Amino acid sequence: MDERVREHAEVLVDWSARVEAGDDVVVSVAEDAHELGVAVAGALGERGANVTTLYGSAELSRAYLKGAEAGADDGRDGDGGDEDDGNGSDEDDGNESDADGVPDFDDDPAVERALFAAADAYLRIGGGRNTTATADVSSETRQAYAKARKGVREARMDTDWVSTVHPTRSLAQQAEMAYEEYREFVYDAVLRDWEALADEMASMKDALDDGETVRIVTERDDAPDTDIEMSIAGRTAVNSAASVAYDSHNLPSGEVFTAPYDTEGEAFFDVPMTIDATRVRGVHLVFEDGEVVDFSAGAGEDALASVLDTDPGARRLGELGIGMNRGIDRFTDSILFDEKMGDTVHLAVGRAYDACLPDGESGNDSAVHVDMISDVSADSRLEIDGEVVQRDGTFRWEDGFDG
């Protein structure tokens, strides 16, 4: 086994999830993530943890959802419009369909609920065979399934969960990279000195926690200017150092983020992204009184519009994030990596994270949370309360900073 796979497993188990002897750990292994799964199982055995392994297969999910669609169609035909299914039982409701043929999923699946309720930690290892494996499942069916599984998702989020990926050919393809090249990329991002990065990120967190307003400015010849200001007074930044000990649940991570409000100005996002399988590029947003009042995109504007129209919260910012992982040196069309890249900042419309808010207070609420990324490596500055904290990608505590 490649030594880097073993190191990846150790970072995941020890630094990220902080697994201890006796912990009950659920591991989900994607179709082509077997090798990292083996390394993680070995590390968990050595730590004296209990392990339950799920098969995180997008192709099985697709088959299940398509099967449910077929069952819902059959059910509708069989019922002939009669709401009573004829067996007089309320329990057999798993396969009923509503009027439009969308499956009616059980919103309290007993096994998964019990599974996550009993788990101390959940390690999700992505890395399938086809990033578009569920492309032909209708969005109505996906939404119905996601809605029914809200309880399971919440039980999962209540564990010490961490999400990572094993480098696969399918992910290399999505990143437009050769397989070996992509493996180098992933291990550069994952196998960092996390303790040292956490220390550095603490400086950024302190600056944000102490500050009241953030302003981001970029001025470039080849793109619309960004000049946007937002309030962060009373909000707490998260030092997302790829460990549950830092309220951070992604490996790799390496960003500091907070929950802004009262946004004014306009921002341009030069990094492409994928929204609901649509490629979106060159997003431009104009904010007034905290809300998006105008927008455009060079490609995928309809997908952007659909996000912004989801609910009132989808037009307000939920996150300001500052990428600080310099092991990530290119965009790979994966938010797990892109938003943590050094020399980038991102803003998300939609839901804010509770960790950034005072206890008991709720921030911007929305069914969506869509990150948009800007390269700030040149012609750019980030100010807190009027003081430049980052210029052209360099932070004020770094060598070469030119305030």
Place this chain on the structure above:
Amino acid sequence: MDERVREHAEVLVDWSARVEAGDDVVVSVAEDAHELGVAVAGALGERGANVTTLYGSAELSRAYLKGAEAGADDGRDGDGGDEDDGNGSDEDDGNESDADGVPDFDDDPAVERALFAAADAYLRIGGGRNTTATADVSSETRQAYAKARKGVREARMDTDWVSTVHPTRSLAQQAEMAYEEYREFVYDAVLRDWEALADEMASMKDALDDGETVRIVTERDDAPDTDIEMSIAGRTAVNSAASVAYDSHNLPSGEVFTAPYDTEGEAFFDVPMTIDATRVRGVHLVFEDGEVVDFSAGAGEDALASVLDTDPGARRLGELGIGMNRGIDRFTDSILFDEKMGDTVHLAVGRAYDACLPDGESGNDSAVHVDMISDVSADSRLEIDGEVVQRDGTFRWEDGFDG
């Protein structure tokens, strides 16, 4: 997808496990069983069941157990003989080791217990990449793990569980067959008219239920004779028709079995078997007063001796089984298939199945249950209470029977 894979999934879900809408189903998918896993997920979606998918990887199990061994060694070294691990906690007991370095596994793993307790059905789809994937795990570690997981196993057995295999190259290799040839073999065994076979097997069950003694005789020039008699009075035969509705948990199945006692005589088993990774051939057993008093084997006699010495019950019969699946036409070194083959009978030393016993009565008890198979296609007869029921493989209700 090969239509036979889809049919296999339908037999498993509908005939074997009797899954209904709203059922909570746990599916375990082995490393190379992805394709059947996809078909099963589709069928379960169509039936309106909930699905939780486990990854049944022997390589992950091996890594976990080897990791636990390494942890136990570390623990022993680290403790320096001191029984107190220094952290003053009784909870962190998952990684302690006993004196001989064998891992001390948690005997109440919360997640798996909760998982199976909440499940209505459990579908195990075998089919890994290497049937000897755990060969280098010590037998002490395996036994410690199996012992610790007794509760999980019992919870699993309390569900409507069914075990099957997807044909893989690794299983083809174990069967000494080409891959395409092995696929034909598996589907011939699995895709039967189970309803018709269940009807036929009912005749055998009736004969055994009504009978008091069974005698099996084979006389061949090239092998030791078999002439063995056993009592079955008061015992109930199981019509193992590959469905939980028949107390049958294997797909394929196709055998009728009961729990004999008071065995006298001698028996020769000409079908090779694998006991604890050792190939065993030409087993000869001599019974007096229900117990094995003499034994020999053409190969693997030590492995046989070790089975018979496990405990007192290991020297008595736990099962008499009559193979009736004529879709299985050769031995493949897999008990899932071998013992169901038409024209064979098998006897098992060790544990008897509760389903064969009067309510509340316990039969032969042992930690082992080892099946041994005889070809009865020629020079052979099976008598119940002195009446010939099967001669040279042909049952008395079949054409060509020569009583």
